[in-house]
Each structure stands twice: as structure tokens, then as C-alpha cells.
Amino acid sequence: MDAATSSHVLPHVKVSSSNLCNLNRKSSLCTRSKFFTTASSHSNEGERNLDSHSRERSLLSWSSSSDDRSSSTLGGELYNPILKRNSAEKMICSAGVCTFPGSASGSASHVMEERIGVLLLNLGGPETLHDVQPFLFNLFADPDIIRLPRLFRFLQRPLAQLISVLRAPKSKEGYAAIGGGSPLRKITDDQANALKMALEVKEVHANVYVAMRYWRPFTEEAVQQARFTFTLIKRDRITRLVVLPLYPQYSISTTGSSVRVLESIFRKDASLSRLPYSIIQSWYQREGYTKSMANLIEKELQSFSNPNEVMIFFSAHGVPVSYVEDAGDPYRDQMEECIYLIMQELKSRQINNDYTLAYQSRVGPVQWLKPYTDEVLVELGRKGVKSLLAVPVSFVSEHIETLEEIDMEYKELALESGIESWGRVPALGCTSSFITDLADAVIEALPSTKAMLTSTSFSEAVDFDPAGYAIKMFFGSILAFVLLLSPKVILAFRNYML
Numbered sequence: 332m333d334a335a336t337s338s339h340v341l342p343h344v345k346v347s348s349s350n351l352c353n354l355n356r357k358s359s360l361c362t363r364s365k366f367f368t369t370a371s372s373h374s375n376e377g378e379r380n381l382d383s384h385s386r387e388r389s390l391l392s393w394s395s396s397s398d399d400r401s402s403s404t405l406g407g408e409l410y411n412p413i414l415k416r417n418s419a420e421k422m423i424c425s426a427g428v429c430t431f432p433g434s435a436s437g438s439a440s441h442v443m444e445e446r447i448g449v450l451l452l453n454l455g456g457p458e459t460l461h462d463v464q465p466f467l468f469n470l471f472a473d474p475d476i477i478r479l480p481r482l483f484r485f486l487q488r489p490l491a492q493l494i495s496v497l498r499a500p501k502s503k504e505g506y507a508a509i510g511g512g513s514p515l516r517k518i519t520d521d522q523a524n525a526l527k528m529a530l531e532v533k534e535v536h537a538n539v540y541v542a543m544r545y546w547r548p549f550t551e552e553a554v555q556q557a558r559f560t561f562t563l564i565k566r567d568r569i570t571r572l573v574v575l576p577l578y579p580q581y582s583i584s585t586t587g588s589s590v591r592v593l594e595s596i597f598r599k600d601a602s603l604s605r606l607p608y609s610i611i612q613s614w615y616q617r618e619g620y621t622k623s624m625a626n627l628i629e630k631e632l633q634s635f636s637n638p639n640e641v642m643i644f645f646s647a648h649g650v651p652v653s654y655v656e657d658a659g660d661p662y663r664d665q666m667e668e669c670i671y672l673i674m675q676e677l678k679s680r681q682i683n684n685d686y687t688l689a690y691q692s693r694v695g696p697v698q699w700l701k702p703y704t705d706e707v708l709v710e711l712g713r714k715g716v717k718s719l720l721a722v723p724v725s726f727v728s729e730h731i732e733t734l735e736e737i738d739m740e741y742k743e744l745a746l747e748s749g750i751e752s753w754g755r756v757p758a759l760g761c762t763s764s765f766i767t768d769l770a771d772a773v774i775e776a777l778p779s780t781k782a783m784l785t786s787t788s789f790s791e792a793v794d795f796d797p798a799g800y801a802i803k804m805f806f807g808s809i810l811a812f813v814l815l816l817s818p819k820v821i822l823a824f825r826n827y828m829l
């Protein structure tokens with residue numbers, strides 16, 4: 332994982348948890364009455380089995396009960412949005428410092444200080460052409476990208492080396508065509524800053540961090556790079572973390588992979604394993620996202636001479652079919668639901684265009700999700716479709732697959748196939764309605780943060796590896812025995828030699 336950071340130290344504000352709520356609402360945040368998110372505090376809930384029923388779907392609502400009025404140690408008037416998860420569980424924020432019942436420091440007798448962190452997870456991309464092959468190596472060395480049977484896992488890295496070397500020339504061409512590198516890091520950093528600002532507007536002061544899965548400017552190993560981010564999270568003494576993958580839909584190959592690495596780091600680190608955190612597994616179903624996408628589509632349709640006749644062409648990054656059919660990846664289901672929700676939103680605005688969904692960017696010899704974007708474009712041209720609006724839907728930043736694959740390759744193919752008018756919806760990037768909604772998602776996820784482990788002893792117990800312990804004990808005993816006897820052994824040896 333790569334780590335770019337945008338760290339702003341939280342104000343040191345202490346609030347007594349017995350002096351909590353003075354609900355003087357100043358923000359639009361508090362006008363919402365109902366919404367839901369898909370936040371989970373356990374990755375294993377999310378990693379392999381994330382159909383819409385098994386995911387934790389929590390209905391949250393804002394409360395403005397006057398019972399919660401009080402003053403804080405800061406004095407003066409406070410703004411305290413209270414987030415209710417259920418009647419027993421409340422998050423209370425004051426001047427950016429939030430209190431949560433059930434947290435170790437949250438008992439009424441404690442004066443506590445919460446430092447909120449948000450960790451954005453993204454894929455990362457090579458920043459120069461020189462980075463392309465090592466970036467591809469990191470990608471293909473990921474067992475969630477090339478899924479080898481356990482028995483053949485030892486081949487993962489040699490295979491990654493081979494494939495990355497073979498793929499690099501084609502990838503380099505693509506990156507060269509978009510200016511010599513991926514724009515992903517800059518866009519993600521901008522999104523991190525925008526999210527921080529959006530949270531500030533809602534009076535939630537948070538540090539926002541970025542962790543990339545496969546690249547950053549330094550050529551370190553993924554896990555070491557991630558450790559860099561976590562060092563910052565520890566340095567900033569974050570007490571509550573919301574993990575927000577920048578993928579609207581969950582896939583084993585994206586969110587699943589990043590979360591797997593993140594949790595393995597947490598598991599091995601005593602202080603991180605006690606940090607309450609919550610993972611927003613997917614957020615394609617949020618109104619803020621679907622409305623923002625619909626806004627972009629509506630706007631772009633206006634650039635056609637006959638907006639009603641334009642085919643809306645959703646193009647999603649594909650995954651191998653085996654992910655969905657064998658490993659239970661919810662990606663396809665979520666993608667279809669996502670398109671449905673966006674279209675519902677458009678229909679509510681009397682936009683009833685034809686639409687279709689296809690999958691792009693397949694790599695390698697296996698079957699990927701169908702239909703394939705290139706084949707559908709040719710088919711649509713053959714059927715007489717004249718105007719087409721491409722909508723990239725699996726990612727919220729511009730990247731090689733929008734800037735090169737869609738804007739260049741697919742556009743050319745479409746025009747060759749008989750499509751006369753071509754348009755493309757930009758990626759959401761820092762669109763304010765979208766970022767504001769991500770801020771809401773973060774706030775909604777705060778009450779469900781939960782530490783991996785809760786006590787030192789338990790942490791030590793989980794770190795305990797019986798096989799390793801037995802080996803260490805065995806060799807340790809031999810060493811101790813030798814050391815104990817060594818003067819005698821040396822003496823005996825000397826006697827023998829002399």
C-alpha cells in the first residue's frame with residue numbers, strides 16, 4: 332500500500348462525556364432525518380461474502396433531543412450533532428471532538444479526547460513510465476488479483492514478474508498516451524483534502540489519509556508503504572478510524588484486497604489492533620452518489636443535438652467471471668443495482684433514455700464478466716445507434732481506463748462502427764455533492780467503529796503462534812543447554828586436544 336498523507340493535527344479539545352449536548356444546529360447535516368450506509372467494523376464480514384443481505388445495513392438518524400443539552404469544558408455555545416445508531420448508541424460531537432459510548436475512554440467518569448481519522452483506500456498508479464513494470468508487478472503479485480490455488484501460491488511472485496514484464500510495453504503505451512503516468516495520486520489527494528473540508532463544514536475535524544494498494548513515489552513493498560500511513564495514524568494519535576475505499580462497488584480484487592492488507596497490518600500491531608475502526612464496504616447505493624452521477628449524465632446529455640436519442644452506455648471495469656461465480660464476489664450484483672438506481676434517479680427527472688451496461692479492461696486468457704465493452708460498441712453501431720454517452724461507473728477518478736481506453740480506443744472503435752456522436756461523462760473527482768455525501772458516509776460510520784481486539788492480553792494471545800513458539804522453545808532450550816555446559820564442554824574439548 333502506498334501512502335500519501337494529508338495530515339492536519341486535530342485541535343486538542345477535551346470534553347467531559349458528562350457535559351455533552353447542546354444542540355444548536357448550524358449545518359445542513361442536521362436537517363437529514365434518515366439515511367443508511369453500508370459500514371462494517373469487521374472486514375471478514377466483507378471480504379468474501381457481501382451480498383446485500385449479509386452486509387451490515389444500518390439505519391441511522393439524527394436526534395435533536397433537548398435532553399442532550401449541556402455545556403462543555405470549552406464553554407460557550409456548542410454544536411453537537413448526535414448520531415444515533417439505535418436508541419442505546421450515540422455519537423456526540425462537539426467542536427470536532429466526538430464521544431462514543433462503549434469506547435474504552437467513553438465512560439462518564441472519563442475526560443476524553445477523540446481524534447478522528449479517515450483512511451481513503453485506492454489502487455494507485457505509476458507516476459512515470461519507469462514505474463509501470465514495478466507497479467504491474469505489485470498488482471499481479473496480489474493473490475486477490477491473480478488467484479492461484481493454495482498449492483501453487485509459491486509461484487505468485489515469479490508469475491507476477493513474468494506477466495508484468497510481458498504486459499509492461501502495452502501498459503506503457505497507454506500511460507504514455509495520457510501524459511506519461513497515472514493522475515490517480517493527485518486526484519486522490521485532492522479528494523482527501525476536499526473530504527477534510529466537507530467534514531469541517533459539518534464540524535467534524537478529521538485527519539484524512541490516503542493509502543494506495545500498488546504504488547506510491549517510493550519503491551517500497553506494498554505492506555511497508557501501508558505501514559508508513561499507519562505510522563502517521565499512530566503519530567497523530569488517532570482514536571477512531573473510518574476506512575473508506577474509493578470504489579463505489581465492492582470487489583474482492585479492489586476493496587477486498589486493500590482491506591485484507593490493512594487488517595493483516597492491524598493484526599500484527601498491538602496499538603492498531605486496539606484502534607476502533609469501521610470499513611465502508613460499498614457506497615454505490617447512497618443517494619448522494621446516485622444523484623451526483625445522474626447530475627453528470629443529465630448535464631452531458633445536453634451537449635448532444637437530440638439528447639433523448641442518446642444511448643447511455645455504462646462501462647464498468649471487469650473482473651474474471653470466476654470471482655463472481657466461484658468466489659462469491661458481489662461486484663456484478665452491486666454494479667447492476669448501481670445502474671438501476673442511477674436510472675431510477677434519471678427517470679424521476681423524466682430522462683428515459685435507453686441504456687446498457689458492459690465491462691471493459693479485461694486482461695489475460697480467462698473469461699471476464701460479459702458483455703465486453705468493445706463487442707457491445709460494435710454491436711450497437713451495427714444496430715444503427717447513432718449517439719452514445721459513455722459513463723465510467725466503477726471508479727470515481729479519471730485514470731488510464733477513462734482517459735486512454737474509453738476516450739481513445741473505445742471512441743475510435745465506436746466511430747468506426749457507425750456511431751456518429753460520442754460523449755463521455757467525467758469521473759466524479761471532487762464534485763461537491765459527491766464529496767459532501769462521502770463526508771456524511773464517514774460520519775454515519777463513526778458509531779460502528781470497533782477495535783479488532785480490546786485488551787492487551789487478548790492482543791498478545793492472538794499474536795501467539797504455537798508452532799513458532801514450539802520451534803523457539805526447542806532451539807532456545809538447546810542453546811541454553813549448550814551455554815550452560817559450554818565451559819565444561821570447552822574444557823573437555825581442550826583436555827581432549829591437549
Ligand SMILES: C=CC1=C(C)c2cc3[nH]c(cc4nc(cc5[nH]c(cc1n2)c(C)c5CCC(=O)O)C(CCC(=O)O)=C4C)c(C)c3C=C
Pocket residue numbers: 454455456457467470475476477498501502505513514515578582584585648649650651692694725726729730731732
Ligand atoms: C473497480 C475498479 C477495478 C477493478 C474491479 C479492477 C480489477 C482488476 N484490474 C486488473 C488489472 C489491471 N488493472 C489496471 C489498472 C487499473 N485498474 C483499476 C481499477 C480496477 N481494477 C484502475 C483504476 C486502474 C488504473 C490506475 C491508473 O494508473 O490510472 C492495470 C494496469 C493498466 C493496464 O495495463 O491496463 C491492470 C493490468 C485485474 C487483473 C483485475 C481483476 C482481477
Ligand SMILES: [Fe+2]
Pocket residue numbers: 648692
Ligand atoms: Fe484494474
